[in-house]
Amino acid sequence: MHIADGILTTELCVAAYAVSLPAVYILGRKIEPEEVARMGLLAAVTFVVSLIHFPLAGTSIHLGLYGLVGILLGRRAFPLIFATLLFQALLFQHGGLLSLGINSFNMGAGSLLGWAVWRLPGLPDAAKALGGGFLGVMIPALLMAAEFSLSGYGKGFYYVAVVYLVAAVIEGALTAAAVAYFRRVKPGIFAFSQA
Numbered sequence: 275m276h277i278a279d280g281i282l283t284t285e286l287c288v289a290a291y292a293v294s295l296p297a298v299y300i301l302g303r304k305i306e307p308e309e310v311a312r313m314g315l316l317a318a319v320t321f322v323v324s325l326i327h328f329p330l331a332g333t334s335i336h337l338g339l340y341g342l343v344g345i346l347l348g349r350r351a352f353p354l355i356f357a358t359l360l361f362q363a364l365l366f367q368h369g370g371l372l373s374l375g376i377n378s379f380n381m382g383a384g385s386l387l388g389w390a391v392w393r394l395p396g397l398p399d400a401a402k403a404l405g406g407g408f409l410g411v412m413i414p415a416l417l418m419a420a421e422f423s424l425s426g427y428g429k430g431f432y433y434v435a436v437v438y439l440v441a442a443v444i445e446g447a448l449t450a451a452a453v454a455y456f457r458r459v460k461p462g463i464f465a466f467s468q469a
Contacts, residue, residue, distance in 0.1 A: 276362070276377055277418060279370030282425045291375030294356065297382065302353035312463075313350055316343050317358050324362065333434070335441045340381050341388030341410025342449045345403065346456075346463060351385035352378070376421060380414040387413050388449075399457060400450050407449025411442035 305313070320339050327334040344351045356378040362368040369377045388406030415438035422431040456463045 276359070276369035277373045277380075277421070278367075279372040282373065282376060282421055284372070286421060286425060287372050287376050290379045294375040294378040294382070298353045298356045298378070301349040301351075305350065309347075309350060313347065313354050316346060317354050320355070321358050321361060324358075324368070325366070330440060331437045333437060335438065337441065337445060337448070338381060338384075338411065338414075339407075339445065339448070340384040340414065341391075341403075341407035341445060342452055344385035344388035344390075344410060345392045345406050345449065345453065347385075348389050349386070351389060352382040355382045355385055380417040380421075383417060384410040384413040399453055403450040403453035404446040406446075408442045408446035410449070411438055411445045415442070 316339075320343060323337045323339055325336070327336045340351070340355065343354060347354060356374070359369055359374055359377050359381070363370055363374055388410040391406040391409060392402050394402060412435070415435040416432075419429075419431040419435045423429050
């Protein structure tokens, strides 16, 4: 789902930076010392898990755990995703520097919407986690398809987003399982996402 440099229009990439950079600043302000270790651990997990690709329907997909990151970090998920994508672009040319803003916007939006679902009152944790994990994948996939359409590639990329339905269901299930596990062994882990 990482968009490489030179594929989307420069104007779209610059516009995404105009949204992503202020979001990194605003959502990353006043990080508490106790948040740093959790952010580092989750950055490492998302970094590694996104390097493991699975073939599916003529392409390859990878897990990102963006919904889970949103649930566990709340608003801190966006700056974490930006930093992780920056390292992936610099170390493995996974994405690119020009497209970093748009990749951060897409995946960060998935994380933030996963967090928003998590905060909905009146729903059981399992349903919120499943929805948050699902949206953590589907929102970036749909945004990517819209961006390709805006850049003149047509609407065919919406069909690619359908392939990501499989990944979204898997991530939703993994997120629900992780949330159930954390609720049993360390319920205080959700404190940061409540703020």
